[in-house]
Amino acid sequence: MLATVASVNSANRLKVHLSDKYHIPSRIIQTPSSLTKEGCGYSLKFEDKHKNAVKSCAAELRINIRAFFREENTGNKVNYVKE
Amino acid sequence: MIYLDNAATTFPKPDAVISAVTDFLTKCGASPGRGSYDSALHSSEILFRCQENIATLFSIPSPERIVFTKNATEAINAAIFGTVLPGDEIIISSMEHNSVMRSSHEATVRGAKLKIAHASPTGKVDPSSIERLISNKTKLICLIHSSNVSGTINDIHSVLSIAKKHNILTLFDLSQSAGIIPIDASLFDMAAFSGHKGLMGTMGTGCLYVREGISIKPLLYGGTGSYSESARMPDFFPDLFHAGTLNAPGIAALNEGVKFILREGVYEKEAEITRYLYDSLMNIPSVTVPGERERTSAVSITAKGFDPIFIAHELNREGICVRAGLHCAPLAHRTLGTIEKGTLRFSPGFFTEKADIDIALMSFKKIIEK
CATH class of the missing domain: 3.90.1150.10 (Aspartate Aminotransferase, domain 1)
Incomplete structure (x- = not known):
């Protein structure tokens, strides 16, 4: 799952806090261009089951998550479904 | 010597500061906030870690509102020109460095008014002398924490209380005090400091801290690696102030300098x-x-x-x-x-x-x- 955020700085804060406090691993990726109208965004990628923890973590840090996207693999393509 | x-x-710098520069230049090299390959993300993480460590050192509640500049002078310029408008008044002291004096003077050329609170012959600024200069047009009080000439330490917390009572912004110049004496900046509005003095980093680094809730315009406009389709600067920190490529090797060094201070006391x-x-x-x-x-x-x-x-x-x-x-x-x-x-x-x-x-x-x- 992806959580899209405004900046790489927000993504880093979220990633580190998730790891330190919730022990949840995540990875920063550039937001796929199909998911952002503004261009050059960053997202945090994590397992779907951690969505609520990511929400809580973002709330604690007052980081605005723009949207969550579930990934669906169809062959060698990935579709993103907004949650 | x-x-x-x-x-x-x-000078000299701690070994870890020197290693940080060489490690960055030999093993990482990427621009922070640009791209998502591993070394670009590593570079961004160094910047983030540096903000976190500075926030710990100064008890700053929102690390993302610490922005990197090339020196304290740029940070001071950003704070003054980002908040003061024509018709506003600025109060400074008679102990200020030219970084404050000249930028405040330029603000008067642009239509602001400058008032100077005179310090004692030892260089100490009496907070009440600042309060006496306040009018309903005063926008900003800008005060040096510690003099670069006499080392005199000003009572910035009393000045902060006065400013808050009158709903006036404050900017403290911590260039001579950051990393030299303990500082609690948790209630500060804005603070500018060098990275290469008491914080032990390399030249070409400085910082501006801007408290949450303060409306400020950036000094520079340009690419931030975020919101690229928009003609406007992003409205969030630190991107609002991070136009153009940052001095990542210097920030890596500054991070190690701050860690050194936190570790060594x-x-x-x-x-x-x-x-x-x-x-x-x-x-x-x-x-x-x-x-x-x-x-x-x-x-x-x-x-x-x-x-x-x-x-x-x-x-x-x-x-x-x-x-x-x-x-x-x-x-x-x-x-x-x-x-x-x-x-x-x-x-x-x-x-x-x-x-x-x-x-x-x-x-x-x-x-x-x-």
């Missing part, structure tokens, strides 16, 4: 060596030392009958690095009564030993007793 110009920039050693220098100078009859004993590491002196520049030149011949002149702070020299010839400034640092001071003062005495 005996280096006693730490008020200008600290440098304050008492710096205070002790400064007291030793001050007391030693006070024992030389023809020497005058403006300011108070409790100070940051700038110890400026005048020696009766001598041009400070001549003494600095002679000391340089002995391998002793000190700075003479006005130290980019003419207002402060007027306040201290040293405007005519300026002063000779000795400024020790964390790595200065008492033996260094002894050798430097032995050479100094030889020059003035010739």
